[in-house]
Amino acid sequence: MDVHDTAGTVDEALVARLRAEAEPEEFKRLLALARRDTPAARDALAAELTAPARPLWARELAACTLGRAGDRRAFETLVFLLNHRDPPRGAAAARALLRLGDPRTARAAVALAENELRTSYALHPVRLLAALRAPSSVPTLIRVLDRLLAGPAHHWPVARACVEGLGALGDRRARLVLLAARERPELRAAANEALLRL
Known part of the structure; x- marks a missing residue:
């Protein structure tokens, strides 16, 4: 894992991995929000972190995108993902946490x-x-x-x-x-x- 990844607010390796497990239309909607990088889009992604019954892939996409954008609302979800049993989730969370810069x-x-x-x-x-x-x-x-x-x-x-x-x-x-x-x-x-x- 290269935790020093610094390109963009959307982790393209993450996108490729999550696409395979996500529901296509819902994935398309969330990916559009992630690529938008506006305050309104970030608010919508932050809502994914606390909405009930959201799938893990949706929370991961939202948290990693927010983390890479420096939005501290992602912190708790990223810490959960950092210690996940699935190594790619931990790697993506580490990259996002490094970019987040939360003390x-x-x-x-x-x-x-x-x-x-x-x-x-x-x-x-x-x-x-x-x-x-x-x-x-x-x-x-x-x-x-x-x-x-x-x-x-x-x-x-x-x-x-x-x-x-x-x-x-x-x-x-x-x-x-x-x-x-x-x-x-x-x-x-x-x-x-x-x-x-x-």
């Missing part, structure tokens, strides 16, 4: 990344923390990686994302945990590269 984002990403009951869904919160470069990013990634290295369930994709994020952040506080990660064959190459970037 609550880092705190929410920390909570999701550190939730031991949801570790298998923490890949996108971890990647978002690295992209945010918040004061909490390095300490959180160190804690999560340390726990994954010690625990019985290592969740290698999440652990690798922690290693890569720590390398990208280049903070020397990560040295000890990266040295420990280097001892794991699954993480050795990524850890060596991260250590070189400190």
Whole structure:
């Protein structure tokens, strides 16, 4: 996932994915609103987030579009999607949250990344923390990686994302945990590269 996507207020990868699961006429209506990028269109999309019995694809399209437009009404829905069991939903939410620039984002990403009951869904919160470069990013990634290295369930994709994020952040506080990660064959190459970037 490239959380640094910056093009437009409509995520075209999201559009292509949601088109396959959406009801065609309703999708066409919401996509037209998303492409309009006016205050009235954003109000209509925000209404989708709280309207009863709306399908998940409609909420996702509305929230990601609003997030990319900098509309903070999307925040709660985007945080829900960030930790969704479906990885493409988490990736789209991370891209939108990065664009949104809400000061609550880092705190929410920390909570999701550190939730031991949801570790298998923490890949996108971890990647978002690295992209945010918040004061909490390095300490959180160190804690999560340390726990994954010690625990019985290592969740290698999440652990690798922690290693890569720590390398990208280049903070020397990560040295000890990266040295420990280097001892794991699954993480050795990524850890060596991260250590070189400190």
